[in-house]
Every structure is written in structure tokens, then in C-alpha cells.
Amino acid sequence: MIDRPFTRRDLLRRGLVGGAALSLPGLLAACGGDGGIEGQAGQTESGEETTAERKLAQQLVFANWTFYIDVNEKTKKRPTLEKFTRETGVKVRYVEEVNDNEEWFGKYQAQLKAGDDIGRDIVVLTDWMAARMIRLGYVQKKDKEAIPNEQNLNPALASPGWDPSRDYSLPWQSGLTGIAFNKKTIGRVTTVDQLLTDPKLKGKVTMLSEMPDTMGVLIAAQGDDPTKVTDDAFDKAIGTLQEAVDSGQIRRFTGNDYAEDLATGNVWACLAWSGDIAAGIKNPSIDFTVIDTGSHLWTDNMLIPNGGDVFTASTYMNYVYDPAVAAEIAAYVYYITPVEGTEERIAEFDESAVGNELIFPTEETLGKTFIFDAEASDNPDYKEKFQAVIGA
Amino acid sequence: MHFLHRHRGLVPYLLLAPGLAWLALFFLVPMYYLGYTSLQTGDLFSGYAFSWAWENYSDAFSLYRGHFARSLQYAGLATLFALLISYPLAYWIAFRGGRWKNLLLLLVIAPFFVTYLIRTLAWKTILADQGFVLDVLRTLHLVGEDGRLLATTTAVVAGITYNYLPFMALPLYVSLEQVDRRLVEAAEDLYASGTKAFLRVTLPLSVPGIFAGTLLTFIPAAGDFINAELLGTPRQQMIGNVIQSRFKEVADYPQAAALSFVLIAGLLVAVLAYTRAVGSERATQGTVA
CATH class of the missing domain: 3.40.190.10 (Periplasmic binding protein-like II)
Structure with a gap:
């Protein structure tokens, strides 16, 4: 061998x-x-x-x-x-x-x-x-x-x-940033829109505190280009995110610790990193999907x-x-x-x-991914706006 | 020795010197740099430059007033709850603990053997949506079917209360332990009821403990950010979270420094007002008596 x-x-x-x-x-x-x-x-x-x-x-x-x-x-x-x-x-x-x-x-x-x-x-x-x-x-x-x-x-x-x-x-x-969900409690969750607005998920959703992950999928979901972010597209997505925070839909913004919340049932659906789900979570009712409107490939x-x-x-x-x-x-x-x-x-x-x-994602899967605008990731204004929405 | 004999006046200063050096090195010098940073402008890439940027302070107030108010509110509530829980506890240990006193005190500080983060994470398990506490509350219809404890204000205040409880309980214990039992007996001899003896003798004598305990709890609680981070939602974030995010995520060091200064100044004013109200004179005299 x-x-x-x-x-x-x-x-x-x-x-x-x-x-x-x-x-x-x-x-x-x-x-x-x-x-x-x-x-x-x-x-x-x-x-x-x-x-x-x-x-x-x-x-x-x-x-x-x-x-x-x-x-x-x-x-x-x-x-x-x-x-x-x-x-x-x-x-x-x-x-x-x-x-x-x-x-x-x-x-x-x-x-x-x-x-x-x-x-x-x-x-x-x-x-x-x-x-x-x-x-x-x-x-x-x-x-x-x-x-x-x-x-x-x-x-x-x-x-x-x-x-x-x-x-x-x-x-x-x-790795890919996609949606992880609990098949038992909520069934399949495949769209960003459902994460942000489904009343059944109120208070049961987390997003990632790494700005490129969360903002990237939101900007892609609203039909804008996450590889070349414009101020308007960013502000629109920030507005959507703020609404979801104010309504109590989003429970927290997390790093790797979403895995624990997902496994214990505190969270039913969330933005997640592919490797964590592929290797880390043993719970068979947890599944992961690439987002049709665009998953972040980092x-x-x-x-x-x-x-x-x-x-x-x-x-x-x-x-x-x-x-x-x-x-x-x-x-x-x-x-x-x-x-x-x-x-x-x-x-x-x-x-x-x-x-x-x-x-080993297939061509089809990779076709749904985007690489987030590196300059936007490090834009102080964007960071500040994002931090303000996630609570600080 | 000869030198010290001749210059007796110097002795107190010599004794103070290590403490003063410590304060100067680890408090004044960092404070100077913090103050200096708080008046800078710039960003990570072009660098920061000193420019008497007082707007960092006005921004601190105008942008983060809500976070300051929330921090003081949560810290105040947590201090109050910690006092209500600790007083009976400390009283019982001091007056009824007997030979178990040391063991009981050890139990009070036992959680401190576990790191702060782990203790807070334990509360995530206790208050979990599928946890036993919530199950009981649901069965008793105290919480609705889709109600929750974790990721609420209640969880954050409970976490802070729990984490700082020993800071309240220990000073209370010390001052209650020092209460001269003969004074209580004397009050009873003069036909004071148990309640009256407590209110007129024990409680006033324990004021120094209450004073020290509330300060030791309130001050760190107001700057806490772990509990809000782990047990709250974006809507429960405190000023500590803002300072951390300004410093670490946005790399806005001047703003972070200005916020820290405002927090320090705010706490100082609050403590001074409190000291005047309770009377530090009375508080310290109690200890001596």
C-alpha cells in the first residue's frame, strides 16, 4: 500500500x-x-x-x-x-x-x-x-x-x-457553509428564507459570527453577487438580518459551538460548516445541505x-x-x-x-458555491455594521 | 536599623512602597496607555495616531447607551439576587454552622475550582430547551409550550448571579462571624423579639459585609461578557461584549479604549454615590467594632 x-x-x-x-x-x-x-x-x-x-x-x-x-x-x-x-x-x-x-x-x-x-x-x-x-x-x-x-x-x-x-x-x-438541520424536529430546511422567517423555527436558529459566512449566504440568497459585494447589497442583507434578530427568530451567532446546540436540540436549524457535520456530529437526525441560492466555499x-x-x-x-x-x-x-x-x-x-x-463535492454542488469577496470580508464599515447586528 | 531609627517618618512610606509600585506599574501605566489610545484615530491598515479624538467618547455614549444601561441593570439585578441568596446562607453558616463551618465555606467556594467558562456552560445544560428544569416548569404551566429559559434575559442574570455569588457570600460571612453574640443576647434580655434583635443588632453590624459584597459583585458583573455571550441572544449583549468586539473583531482600538474608560468612570461614580449613601465611615467602623 x-x-x-x-x-x-x-x-x-x-x-x-x-x-x-x-x-x-x-x-x-x-x-x-x-x-x-x-x-x-x-x-x-x-x-x-x-x-x-x-x-x-x-x-x-x-x-x-x-x-x-x-x-x-x-x-x-x-x-x-x-x-x-x-x-x-x-x-x-x-x-x-x-x-x-x-x-x-x-x-x-x-x-x-x-x-x-x-x-x-x-x-x-x-x-x-x-x-x-x-x-x-x-x-x-x-x-x-x-x-x-x-x-x-x-x-x-x-x-x-x-x-x-x-x-x-x-x-x-x-469547506462549505450550508444549512444543518434536525430532521426529527423540523424536517428538511433548505433555504435561507426559511431560516430567517419560518415561524416554527422562531428562536431555534443560529447563524455564524464569521461575517463572510453569514453575510455571504444572505447576499447570495437575495440574488446579489457575493463575490463582488456592493454597499447596497450589503445594506439590504444587513436589514434582513436585523429584522430576524429583532423578531427573535435568530437565537445566537456562534462559532463552532453551534454543534452542541444542534446536537442537544436547543437549535433546530442553523448555518454550519461542512466538516463539522461530516465528521463531528454523531446524531443521526442531523443533516446538512448545500444552499441552492449559494453556499459559501471558503x-x-x-x-x-x-x-x-x-x-x-x-x-x-x-x-x-x-x-x-x-x-x-x-x-x-x-x-x-x-x-x-x-x-x-x-x-x-x-x-x-x-x-x-x-x-468530494460533485461539479453540481460546486456550481452552487461562491467565494466571498475577500476585500468585503476585511472592510471595517461592513464589519462594524455586522457586529452591530449581532449585538455588539 | 540605625537609618530607620533616625528617619522614623519614612517607615510608613517604605512599607507602602511595594504596594504603590505595584499599583503604578500594573494600574497607572496601563491606564495611561488606555487613555492615550482612547484619543487616537485611524485604522488597522494605515495605523493609529494620537489626535485628541474626543469624539470617541461622545460616540461611546451615543452609540452604546443601551448597552451601558443594560449592563448596569443586569449587574444591579444580579447583585440584588446574590445578596438575597447569600445573606441567609452566610447567616446560617456563621450562626448555626458549628463544626461544619469550614466544610460549608469550602462548598461555597467549590465552584471556583472549576473554570468560569465551564461553570457558565453548565448553565446551558441546566437551562436547555429539552432540559429537566424547563420540563418541570412546563409541567407546572409556569412556562408555555414553546417558551424557553436559555437565550433569555433570565438566563443571563441567573448566570451572573451564580458566577459571582461567592464574592457576596464570603464578605457577608466574615462580617456576620464577627458579630458579638453577647450583643444579640443583650437585646433579647431587653425583651427584643428575635426579628427585632436581628433588625436592630445583627443586620446593622453586618453592613460592612453587605457593602463589600455588593461592590465585589456589582463591579465585575457590570463588565462581564461571558454570560451574555453564552446564555443570551444578540438582544442581551452587554457593554463588555461591545468592548471585546470593538477590540477583537473590528480592531477599533480607540473606541474600545474609550468605552473601557467610560465604564470605569461610570462605575467609579456609582461606587462613590453608593459609598456616600451607605457611609463608608460606618461600614469600616463596623469591622473594627
């Missing part, structure tokens, strides 16, 4: 070293050009660093969200990280320190602003926060030469507006903060873009993997994951 990937990876590794040796002049030239276009001091510096000494660091520090990588339930160890260490000799310090994009940013902002090394080689952040990190110049370009596996990236995710050629970022996992991205070791981080990115490794991670986290070819390999790790709509 592991014969094939090993050979392939061995090949790749050899390929890597060879590639580096051959393309030094090319890289230098590329860096010069980049420096001119970007005009960012940190960029040329890091570029030179990678060309000067393309060797792996002793340790990779990887900051990620909780429950977001494979764990062996018995040994409590993380198989894919251990395998990475065995293959490259790089030890991985895996830190589960991201609970909330804003919170993580707040913790490191002062250091990042001062240009200090925050001691992280890779951090995983959601689209809009990744966009902010790039805009503020807090992250370094990837070493694309070291990531030949990037060709496995799902083309749908290859060029977000905030990083059109994925120079800085690479998706870790994606992505969490790997980034290399300033000060991180670009070559080591890129080598790791390449490693997780091997479908065999991606499959092992996907079989645990149950979110949508951005790595093509994973579905063919996942049966090796988890039979039941094969054909799961929430891990």
Missing part, C-alpha cells in the same frame, strides 16, 4: 535537488525581476536567501487550527508529520494556536509590524485574512521550484483575486510569515500536495481537500469517505 508513494516521493526528492542545482541562474534572474515589480524590501531578501542556501532547516514550526490534521487516536501522534520527518529529517513542531483569524492576527500583529520573526514557518489562515497578510507584506513568497506537486492543486482554487498566481499561498483545506491557506524558512516550508507544502498524503489528512479532517487525485487514494485510509459529498 505504501510502496508506490514511497518510490514516487523518492523520485520527487531527487528531482528537487537536481532542479535546484540546474536552475540557479534562472532563479536569480526571476528574483531580480520580481523585486522590481513588487518593490518590497523583504521579498528580494528572502529570494536571495533561498537561492543562496537551498537547504532544509532542522525544524519546521507549523501553526494550524485545532482538529485540522490527521491524528492516530491510539498513539496520539500525527502520522503524516512523522512521515515527513522520516523522509526529510526535518522535525516538525506543530502548534494548534489558531482559533480565530482575528485573534491570531492580534496576537502577532505588533511583532509582524516591527518586522520581527514570529518563529512560525507556516501558518494556516482563511482567505480574507491571508489576503490581509499579503497586503500588509507580512508573508514571503513560496519557493515554487520546491513545490512541483502544486500541479495537483484543484484548478478552481488556483487563482483567487488576492493572490492570482498563488505566489504566497497554497490551500490547506476548503479556503484556509498555508502562508510563510516573514522570518520563516521558505525552502523548508515549501518542501512541506510539496509533501502535503502528494495525493497519498492529502488523502491521509482528508480521511481525518473530513473537509474538502484542494489536492486532485485524493479521492482515488482515500479508500486506503477510510472506506466510508469515498463518494462523500462533503469531502
Whole structure:
């Protein structure tokens, strides 16, 4: 079962070293050009660093969200990280320190602003926060030469507006924001309109406190474009949301904690994240649906903060873009993997994951999704209006 | 020693020094920065700059008056309920606790061994829509069929009351414990009924405990945001929730700082008014007596 990937990876590794040796002049030239276009001091510096000494660091520090990588339930160890260490000799310090994009940013902002090394080689952040990190110049370009596996990236995710050629970022996992409902108490709930107005659901509905999730599906449901948000569309959706709060229809705005309310019956229908429902909730009467008017497809991205070791981080990115490794991670986290070819390999790790709509959405499902406007996600006016509606 | 003998006047100041240094470092310096931040303008991307932006304060009042009022109201109610629950409890432990006193006191503070968040989450289970409390209330027709407790004002006030109860109970216990029993006996010897002896002797002597307890409960309760967050709805959010969201979600640090200052100032005024009404003179004398 592991014969094939090993050979392939061995090949790749050899390929890597060879590639580096051959393309030094090319890289230098590329860096010069980049420096001119970007005009960012940190960029040329890091570029030179990678060309000067393309060797792996002793340790990779990887900051990620909780429950977001494979764990062996018995040994409590993380198989894919251990395998990475065995293959490259790089030890991985895996830190589960991201609970909330804003919170993580707040913790490191002062250091990042001062240009200090925050001691992280890779951090995983959601689209809009990744966009902010790039805009503020807090992250370094990837070493694309070291990531030949990037060709496995799902083309749908290859060029977000905030990083059109994925120079800085690479998706870790994606997920859908849809509607979760309790089949026993309320039956199927499939539309945003029903969530907001059905009298039977009064006080039994929660929405998400992450603005892009809630506002995205509302804007899509009213027929406006959530990928390019206008003030009018936003205000209209805020008005709808405010009415639902004032009437008592919406009980709370939550993070992951909606899962508990849903499982105990305090909440009958809510906006929810696909992976939570696919992997987390054992209650058989809970179901999840993609929203016909538009479900939010969000992505969490790997980034290399300033000060991180670009070559080591890129080598790791390449490693997780091997479908065999991606499959092992996907079989645990149950979110949508951005790595093509994973579905063919996942049966090796988890039979039941094969054909799961929430891990491998069909074209039809993906057709109903949208990626929320990254700029709108970080618009202070919008944030303020949204916070005012959710009570603060 | 020789030095201290010659400069006796310095001794009190030397003894005060550690406390003063502590206050300066951990209270005055942060307060200075908070004040400085509250008068800035700007945003996360272009940075914040000091500009005597007093409008942060007028905004604090005009935009969040409702949240301030709600916070004071919830904190006031919670303090009142905590007093009504704690007084008989503390009285009973102090006067009738006997050899169980220490154990009973330990039980009062036992919830503190569990973290604040877990305690509040426990109330979610207790008050759940499908929980036993609501089942009983429904059976007794005290709550309608589709009525609920969780995610209501009642839940938030109950949560605050519960979480700050020990802050009320302990000072009450201390002052009741110090009441000289002979004074109560003397009152009874002079033909005062039990009620009258309590009202004329015990209650006035326990005023310092009531004073300390209400302050220790009211002040943190007014700034609380966990209970509103977990047990309330958007319509129960308190000023603490606003400050947290301004600071963390919107990254509007100046506004968050201004709101914090208004809360501090508001509480200070309320406490001063309260102190004058109860009379701190009387309150502290009670302890000495």
C-alpha cells in the first residue's frame, strides 16, 4: 500500500535537488525581476536567501487550527508529520494556536509590524485574512521550484483575486457553509428564507459570527453577487438580518459551538460548516445541505510569515500536495481537500469517505458555491455594521 | 536599623512602597496607555495616531447607551439576587454552622475550582430547551409550550448571579462571624423579639459585609461578557461584549479604549454615590467594632 508513494516521493526528492542545482541562474534572474515589480524590501531578501542556501532547516514550526490534521487516536501522534520527518529529517513542531483569524492576527500583529520573526514557518489562515497578510507584506513568497506537486492543486482554487498566481499561498483545506438541520424536529430546511422567517423555527436558529459566512449566504440568497459585494447589497442583507434578530427568530451567532446546540436540540436549524457535520456530529437526525441560492466555499491557506524558512516550508507544502498524503489528512479532517487525485487514494485510509459529498463535492454542488469577496470580508464599515447586528 | 531609627517618618512610606509600585506599574501605566489610545484615530491598515479624538467618547455614549444601561441593570439585578441568596446562607453558616463551618465555606467556594467558562456552560445544560428544569416548569404551566429559559434575559442574570455569588457570600460571612453574640443576647434580655434583635443588632453590624459584597459583585458583573455571550441572544449583549468586539473583531482600538474608560468612570461614580449613601465611615467602623 505504501510502496508506490514511497518510490514516487523518492523520485520527487531527487528531482528537487537536481532542479535546484540546474536552475540557479534562472532563479536569480526571476528574483531580480520580481523585486522590481513588487518593490518590497523583504521579498528580494528572502529570494536571495533561498537561492543562496537551498537547504532544509532542522525544524519546521507549523501553526494550524485545532482538529485540522490527521491524528492516530491510539498513539496520539500525527502520522503524516512523522512521515515527513522520516523522509526529510526535518522535525516538525506543530502548534494548534489558531482559533480565530482575528485573534491570531492580534496576537502577532505588533511583532509582524516591527518586522520581527514570529518563529512560525507556516501558518494556516482563511482567505480574507491571508489576503490581509499579503497586503500588509507580512508573508514571503513560496519557493515554487520546491513545490512541483502544486500541479495537483484543484484548478478552481488556483487563482483567487488576492493572490492570482498563488505566489504566497497554497490551500490547506476548503469547506462549505450550508444549512444543518434536525430532521426529527423540523424536517428538511433548505433555504435561507426559511431560516430567517419560518415561524416554527422562531428562536431555534443560529447563524455564524464569521461575517463572510453569514453575510455571504444572505447576499447570495437575495440574488446579489457575493463575490463582488456592493454597499447596497450589503445594506439590504444587513436589514434582513436585523429584522430576524429583532423578531427573535435568530437565537445566537456562534462559532463552532453551534454543534452542541444542534446536537442537544436547543437549535433546530442553523448555518454550519461542512466538516463539522461530516465528521463531528454523531446524531443521526442531523443533516446538512448545500444552499441552492449559494453556499459559501471558503479556503484556509498555508502562508510563510516573514522570518520563516521558505525552502523548508515549501518542501512541506510539496509533501502535503502528494495525493497519498492529502488523502491521509482528508480521511481525518473530513473537509474538502484542494489536492486532485485524493479521492482515488482515500479508500486506503477510510472506506466510508469515498463518494462523500462533503469531502468530494460533485461539479453540481460546486456550481452552487461562491467565494466571498475577500476585500468585503476585511472592510471595517461592513464589519462594524455586522457586529452591530449581532449585538455588539 | 540605625537609618530607620533616625528617619522614623519614612517607615510608613517604605512599607507602602511595594504596594504603590505595584499599583503604578500594573494600574497607572496601563491606564495611561488606555487613555492615550482612547484619543487616537485611524485604522488597522494605515495605523493609529494620537489626535485628541474626543469624539470617541461622545460616540461611546451615543452609540452604546443601551448597552451601558443594560449592563448596569443586569449587574444591579444580579447583585440584588446574590445578596438575597447569600445573606441567609452566610447567616446560617456563621450562626448555626458549628463544626461544619469550614466544610460549608469550602462548598461555597467549590465552584471556583472549576473554570468560569465551564461553570457558565453548565448553565446551558441546566437551562436547555429539552432540559429537566424547563420540563418541570412546563409541567407546572409556569412556562408555555414553546417558551424557553436559555437565550433569555433570565438566563443571563441567573448566570451572573451564580458566577459571582461567592464574592457576596464570603464578605457577608466574615462580617456576620464577627458579630458579638453577647450583643444579640443583650437585646433579647431587653425583651427584643428575635426579628427585632436581628433588625436592630445583627443586620446593622453586618453592613460592612453587605457593602463589600455588593461592590465585589456589582463591579465585575457590570463588565462581564461571558454570560451574555453564552446564555443570551444578540438582544442581551452587554457593554463588555461591545468592548471585546470593538477590540477583537473590528480592531477599533480607540473606541474600545474609550468605552473601557467610560465604564470605569461610570462605575467609579456609582461606587462613590453608593459609598456616600451607605457611609463608608460606618461600614469600616463596623469591622473594627
